Amino acid sequence: xxxxxxxxxxxxxxxxxxxxxxxxxxxxxxxxxxxxxxxxxxxxxxxxxxxxxxxxxxxxxxxxxxxxxxxxxxxxxxxxxxxxxxxxxxxxxxxxxxxxxxxxxxxxxxxxxxxxxxxxxxxxxxxxxxxxxxxxxxxxxxxxxxxxxxxxxxxxxxxxxxxxxxxxxxxxxxxxxxxxxxxxxxxxxxxxxxxxxxxxxxxxxxxxxxxxxxxxxxxxxxxxxxxxxxxxxxxxxxxxxxxxxxxxxxxxxxxxxxxxxxxxxxxxxxxxxxxxxxxxxxxxxxxxxxxxxxxxxxxxxxxxxxxxxxxxxxxxxxxxxxxxxxxxxxxxxxxxxxxxxxxxxxxxxxxxxxxxxxxxxxxxxxxxxxxxxxxxxxxxxxxxxxxxxxxxxxxxxxxxxxxxxxxxxxxxxxxxxxxxxxxxxxxxxxxxxxxxxxxxxxxxxxxxxxxxxxxxxxxxxxxxxxxxxxxxxxxxxxxxxxxx
Amino acid sequence: xxxxxxxxxxxxxxxxxxxxxxxxxxxxxxxxxxxxxxxxxxxxxxxxxxxxxxxxxxxxxxxxxxxxxxxxxxxxxxxxxxxxxxxxxxxxxxxxxxxxxxxxxxxxxxxxxxxxxxxxxxxxxxxxxxxxxxxxxxxxxxxxxxxxxxxxxxxxxxxxxxxxxxxxxxxxxxxxxxxxxxxxxxxxxxxxxxxxxxxxxxxxxxxxxxxxxxxxxxx
Numbered sequence: 001x002x003x004x005x006x007x008x009x010x011x012x013x014x015x016x017x018x019x020x021x022x023x024x025x026x027x028x029x030x031x032x033x034x035x036x037x038x039x040x041x042x043x044x045x046x047x048x049x050x051x052x053x054x055x056x057x058x059x060x061x062x063x064x065x066x067x068x069x070x071x072x073x074x075x076x077x078x079x080x081x082x083x084x085x086x087x088x089x090x091x092x093x094x095x096x097x098x099x100x101x102x103x104x105x106x107x108x109x110x111x112x113x114x115x116x117x118x119x120x121x122x123x124x125x126x127x128x129x130x131x132x133x134x135x136x137x138x139x140x141x142x143x144x145x146x147x148x149x150x151x152x153x154x155x156x157x158x159x160x161x162x163x164x165x166x167x168x169x170x171x172x173x174x175x176x177x178x179x180x181x182x183x184x185x186x187x188x189x190x191x192x193x194x195x196x197x198x199x200x201x202x203x204x205x206x207x208x209x210x211x212x213x214x215x216x217x218x219x220x221x222x223x224x225x226x227x228x229x230x231x232x233x234x235x236x237x238x239x240x241x242x243x244x245x246x247x248x249x250x251x252x253x254x255x256x257x258x259x260x261x262x263x264x265x266x267x268x269x270x271x272x273x274x275x276x277x278x279x280x281x282x283x284x285x286x287x288x289x290x291x292x293x294x295x296x297x298x299x300x301x302x303x304x305x306x307x308x309x310x311x312x313x314x315x316x317x318x319x320x321x322x323x324x325x326x327x328x329x330x331x332x333x334x335x336x337x338x339x340x341x342x343x344x345x346x347x348x349x350x351x352x353x354x355x356x357x358x359x360x361x362x363x364x365x366x367x368x369x370x371x372x373x374x375x376x377x378x379x380x381x382x383x384x385x386x387x388x389x390x391x392x393x394x395x396x397x398x399x400x401x402x403x404x405x406x407x408x409x410x411x412x413x414x415x416x417x418x419x420x421x422x423x424x425x426x427x428x429x430x431x432x433x434x435x436x437x438x439x440x441x442x443x444x445x446x447x448x449x450x451x452x453x454x455x456x457x458x459x460x461x462x463x464x465x466x467x468x469x470x471x472x473x474x475x476x477x478x479x480x481x482x483x484x
Numbered sequence: 485x486x487x488x489x490x491x492x493x494x495x496x497x498x499x500x501x502x503x504x505x506x507x508x509x510x511x512x513x514x515x516x517x518x519x520x521x522x523x524x525x526x527x528x529x530x531x532x533x534x535x536x537x538x539x540x541x542x543x544x545x546x547x548x549x550x551x552x553x554x555x556x557x558x559x560x561x562x563x564x565x566x567x568x569x570x571x572x573x574x575x576x577x578x579x580x581x582x583x584x585x586x587x588x589x590x591x592x593x594x595x596x597x598x599x600x601x602x603x604x605x606x607x608x609x610x611x612x613x614x615x616x617x618x619x620x621x622x623x624x625x626x627x628x629x630x631x632x633x634x635x636x637x638x639x640x641x642x643x644x645x646x647x648x649x650x651x652x653x654x655x656x657x658x659x660x661x662x663x664x665x666x667x668x669x670x671x672x673x674x675x676x677x678x679x680x681x682x683x684x685x686x687x688x689x690x691x692x693x694x695x696x697x698x699x700x701x702x703x
Contacts, residue, residue, distance in 0.1 A: 123664070125660060125661065125663075125664035125667070125668075126663075126664065126667065128664075128668075129664065129667035129668060129670075129671055132668075132671040132675065133671060133674070135675070136671065136674045136675050136678050139678055139682075140678055140681075143685065146685055146688070146689055147689065148689050148690060148700045149700040149701050151682065151685045151686055151689050151690070152686075152698040152699075152700050152701055153701060154682060154685075155635065155682050155685075155686060155695070155698065156698070156701075158675070158678060158679060158682065159629075159638060159642070159679075162642060162675055162679075163626065163629060163642065163645065166642075166645055166646060166649060169649055169668070170622060170649055170652065173649065173652055173653045173656065173657065173660065174603070174656075176653075176657050176660060177603060177607070177656040177657045178606070180656075180657045180658070181606050181607055181608075185658070189661070190660075190661065190664065203602065203606045205602035205606075206602050206603055206606055209599065209602060209603075232701075233701045237701075
């Protein structure tokens, strides 16, 4: 029942947008309202899994929720809600054509549906199908207005990610091959709990190869270097609510699939193998993200590279054992809150200044006091400044690394974080202060939608000051699932 | 007919599929690519039927039928229409010339044998001899995709790669579960349709489908 509440509203909204032709504003408002239901369902699941339940649904236990999936559901549902409430075409003046708006509302809802399905699928095959679907649906709305750069970005995106995901499928087939060789064709062989139970008896050599394919494949989607090349283009060219979703949750949903497979592989090979690979890819991504931030001229690309940096950090955390996984989960929550807010704010900035150039934006705090403050708070959170949650998680991550005996590596991580810190702050100063360019209207009208962003700020601040005990207990449950 | 015949037929089928994949490396017209892809898919559909028959899994007949409809009928038809709408898309100057491509293709197949050794050793299936060929096809598809300049040829490379995966699944595991297979086909179809929309977009905005010209986005 709750599963229907989780998955059906996005489908309904997509159908509605599909059926109403030409696009009318009430469609946008309806999908914004409908997005409340999945968030409620996700929170209900969080409560259920906190109480120790793992609800399943459908023939062959098609869908299943444990606390790991529930965490991602909450993140996806919340980011989805933000994206839909700030989507173009809810009311009043629009700067997009009705056809483009209609397409946008069909596919952004399908995109959210596919992400929710990814994290609730029990079967790793269905999980793969859903991840591939996220690529297809989001690629459709990156070029909301057809320009050379948006078409180029979406072509790169769909091609690179489809190939990546195809490689993840090769890995899945290898793992299934391993399973079938061991025990024939039982029912639901690709269901995750079945795989985990069988894993200790699987052929290690086959599984090792399978994991390399899975990591490269889903890692492409997660924006891990060196497979990240599509990311800055796609994230910067996409309409801002879509960027908020892609940066805030899509990357971590891809990490989720890696976490699921890591458990299977670790049960067969021990954690050392997957940990080494994760740390190596993580450090590379962190480095490439951090140094690319230095040379940015475009604030949306800047935020995209910051996502690569943060995904790298989470990936390192996942490779550092239970303490690191805890830090990575904490980081993931903070990153979702900060990135979705910053991209929404960036969309407002772009709308007002009509430029994605860093040089084209100055005096943001004077021209847009409210958006400017939110943007600044988000960026300060992203660079890991206290009192925001990401400071705590980065601290926990480095500590986990030192405890795990990776002292030197953590020194490198800290240096890279410092590089990212300095360049982001420099770019932020450039945007916030000074005289706004001539012709940019000053001041902002009251907009009640911004009340939603209070949730982001609250999450960032609360997680930075005190980690509430129930949340910590819940996260520990997830750590147990991932590191058993 | 016993297991020996089955084993030989499976090896023959995999070899044919791989050869149709290699054709893309030395032919230059899109017309030839589509033809090769169509024949390759036809052989693959036959492989599904073959494995379904000997492995005793009637679900594979369904897979074979859907696969045939999708990759022998629908997708080639769309590819040909794209070709007609956009005009001749000769792949005159791929990043790697024909001779080198063929050598690399051969090396990739050798590499596939090394990579899949653990599978071939672990398996007792009569079809296991074809697993390296399937992996080889995957690598060849990947190679086509990264060395060709035309958006349309890249799509062909992607489709060849996917055929390689389908071959791998049918040889190594006698087919993945039906529901997943159907979901994958749906994704393939949707993904292909979106890609072909983008080919029109690229053609419309850049007035070429040479992806070499796609260089608007730099830092």
